Amino acid sequence: MGSTEDLDYPQIIVQYSNGFLISKVMFTACELGVFDLLLESGKPLSSDAIAAHLDASTLGMKRLLDACVGLKLLAVEVTQEGALYRNTDISNIYLTKSSPKSQYHIMMYYSNTVYLCWQYLADAVREGRNQYERAFGISSKDPFGAMYRSDEEMLRFMAGQNSIWSICGRDVLAAFDLSPFTQIYDLGGGGGALAQECVSLYPNSTVTIYDLPKVVQMAKEQFVSPEERQITFHEGDFFNDSIPEAELYILSKILHDWDDDKCKQLLAKVYKACKPGGGVLLVESFLNEDKSGPVETQLYSMNMLVQTEGQERTAAEYSRLLEAAGFGVIQVKRTGKLYDAVLGRK
Numbered sequence: 001m002g003s004t005e006d007l008d009y010p011q012i013i014v015q016y017s018n019g020f021l022i023s024k025v026m027f028t029a030c031e032l033g034v035f036d037l038l039l040e041s042g043k044p045l046s047s048d049a050i051a052a053h054l055d056a057s058t059l060g061m062k063r064l065l066d067a068c069v070g071l072k073l074l075a076v077e078v079t080q081e082g083a084l085y086r087n088t089d090i091s092n093i094y095l096t097k098s099s100p101k102s103q104y105h106i107m108m109y110y111s112n113t114v115y116l117c118w119q120y121l122a123d124a125v126r127e128g129r130n131q132y133e134r135a136f137g138i139s140s141k142d143p144f145g146a147m148y149r150s151d152e153e154m155l156r157f158m159a160g161q162n163s164i165w166s167i168c169g170r171d172v173l174a175a176f177d178l179s180p181f182t183q184i185y186d187l188g189g190g191g192g193a194l195a196q197e198c199v200s201l202y203p204n205s206t207v208t209i210y211d212l213p214k215v216v217q218m219a220k221e222q223f224v225s226p227e228e229r230q231i232t233f234h235e236g237d238f239f240n241d242s243i244p245e246a247e248l249y250i251l252s253k254i255l256h257d258w259d260d261d262k263c264k265q266l267l268a269k270v271y272k273a274c275k276p277g278g279g280v281l282l283v284e285s286f287l288n289e290d291k292s293g294p295v296e297t298q299l300y301s302m303n304m305l306v307q308t309e310g311q312e313r314t315a316a317e318y319s320r321l322l323e324a325a326g327f328g329v330i331q332v333k334r335t336g337k338l339y340d341a342v343l344g345r346k
Helices: 009-017 019-032 034-041 047-053 058-070 089-094 104-118 121-127 132-136 143-147 151-173 193-201 213-222 260-273 295-307 315-325
Strands: 074-079 082-087 183-187 206-211 231-235 246-252 274-284 328-333 340-345
Touching: 009 019, 019 034, 019 058, 019 104, 034 047, 034 058, 034 082, 034 089, 047 058, 047 082, 058 074, 058 082, 082 089, 104 132, 104 151, 104 295, 121 295, 132 143, 143 151, 151 193, 151 213, 183 193, 193 206, 193 231, 193 246, 206 213, 213 231, 246 260, 260 274, 260 315, 274 315, 315 328, 315 340
Parallel strands: 183 206, 183 246, 206 231, 246 274
Antiparallel strands: 074 082, 274 340, 328 340
8 A cells, every 4th residue: 555645645635625716617607698699609709898787897807818718618719800719619619508429407506505505514414404495594394395495496407307318317317128018207307308318218108297287388398389289297306206107117317306205215216107017217327336436426416415305326226126015027237427217127
């Protein structure tokens, strides 16, 4: 084992400490519309021109743009007229609102909601519960009541989740051949992005988004066109209301919101409703079996602590939850991306 002299502790500590600063620079550039402006302009712009367009100070904008260059979110060319800034491919694809793979909405959700909860991470660790009361002055007993505390907040959350599935949805839906399942229920399907990916990948399927009435209404108004004939809706609370019969149930990022008892309760209801030969697809970010990583999933699990009642789990832990509900022939597929999949059959 090497001595501590082999480890560059100062650099590691600086890197980790700067994580908050780095993300806030990216969030701020998104919020102010820097990347959208540069895409729409079709040409590089000076910091003064960007500041004028976005009603910002020239001093502040110059520093923000230079920080984005350092983070490789922008590129700069120094000409006789001065420095001219343009988007990089990464920012064009992921940080502009108009891109099909835009992550703008999840960035705004993190910036305006998640970060406020994370200010109270130490309290969450001490108490073992989410921090909505401290962050927003509202009850923490119903996480989704807190999460959907206003139409604006619900829209931001749903748009953020949709942006995730725009880049990860096809990977998890193609992890197994789901073509034999034509009647699918997406439990907690929210804004419908995963359902849209599903009917695109499996054109013989129909998907019913089962979610709370106000979520369904928002999805119909903002995200899913009436022309999407293969997608329908069912209003309900899957813990308290009945779950209709189907061939396949998708639970994407649902179980990680709840403790084991709630997960077993939900999966038992799903098993009872499921047609013989049908199944359930769990989409989650898996921890390594020894929980040594991945670090992204470990951080997601910390986020579950500050925002929900749940946690991230290993593939074996999800498999045991499925087995406890009665599902068998359980298959696990790691996608190599942010989210993985488990398929259990009845």
